[in-house]
Amino acid sequence: MLLSINGLGKGYDSGGARVEVLRGVDLALEPGETVALTGESGSGKSTLLHLCAGLDRADTGRIEVAGRDLAGADDATLAALRRQAVGLVFQQFNLIPSLNVGANLAFHARLSGRDDPAAVAALADRLGLGGLMARYPEQLSGGQQQRVAIGRTLAARPALILADEPTGNLDEATGDAVLELMLELVAEAGAGLLMVTHSPRLAARLSRRVHLSGGRLA
Ligand SMILES: Nc1ncnc2c1ncn2[C@@H]1O[C@H](COP(=O)(O)OP(=O)(O)OP(=O)(O)O)[C@@H](O)[C@H]1O
Numbered sequence: 001m002l003l004s005i006n007g008l009g010k011g012y013d014s015g016g017a018r019v020e021v022l023r024g025v026d027l028a029l030e031p032g033e034t035v036a037l038t039g040e041s042g043s044g045k046s047t048l049l050h051l052c053a054g055l056d057r058a059d060t061g062r063i064e065v066a067g068r069d070l071a072g073a074d075d076a077t078l079a080a081l082r083r084q085a086v087g088l089v090f091q092q093f094n095l096i097p098s099l100n101v102g103a104n105l106a107f108h109a110r111l112s113g114r115d116d117p118a119a120v121a122a123l124a125d126r127l128g129l130g131g132l133m134a135r136y137p138e139q140l141s142g143g144q145q146q147r148v149a150i151g152r153t154l155a156a157r158p159a160l161i162l163a164d165e166p167t168g169n170l171d172e173a174t175g176d177a178v179l180e181l182m183l184e185l186v187a188e189a190g191a192g193l194l195m196v197t198h199s200p201r202l203a204a205r206l207s208r209r210v211h212l213s214g215g216r217l218a
Helices: 045-052 075-084 101-111 117-126 142-155 172-189
Strands: 003-014 017-029 034-039 060-065 086-090 160-164 192-196 208-213
Touching: 003 045, 017 045, 034 045, 034 172, 045 060, 045 160, 045 192, 075 086, 086 142, 101 117, 101 142, 117 142, 117 172, 142 172, 172 192
Parallel strands: 034 192, 034 208, 086 160, 160 192
Antiparallel strands: 003 017, 003 060
């Protein structure tokens, strides 16, 4: 099992009151599965993704990534997990402005100890970025920047990819093309994907859909 979530609970203190956002979330994701996570604004989708990435800690329940329990893990273990097993793609591309495309692509692979220049070059070609390696993020279109962000994540070869509306910033045609490419590359890598989207149309392109409502998944 790549991702295993049982009875996950998370709340926040907000203006003196406690708001329980997740109230017993269960989810299992196998390698190679792509799961769309839908839910109304404020239902807790980003909260769930952050917990899966080890960026925040749950109040109750269990969450395991590639067999490692995140609840009991110390900060160093969580940081290592983020470097080696989990890849994140956000709506904001979060590219490093002072690095060119080639260096942005290699950055996470280096951090995770999987820097392989030939593999990065092949990935760049697949993403249609081969001719843009010397450019800087500000010299790219939104769709190109998001392809770099996806490539940077995939170059580190994470087992689990967490994506928060990865095409939310792009026009429909560009977003569709970028998603198609991402799904192809994720499938080739045999990785698992959990992707937040507001779009039922995009959700239908993934192998399964789960809906977050009232703090639980259905
Ligand atoms: N750090 C925080 N402190 C207090 N409340 C928070 C915090 N983070 C999130 N919340 C609250 O938790 C709820 C869930 O937020 P979250 O961002 O997970 O929802 P979401 O489903 O991703 O929403 P959207 O689709 O609008 O991005 C919201 O009511 C939000 O205001």
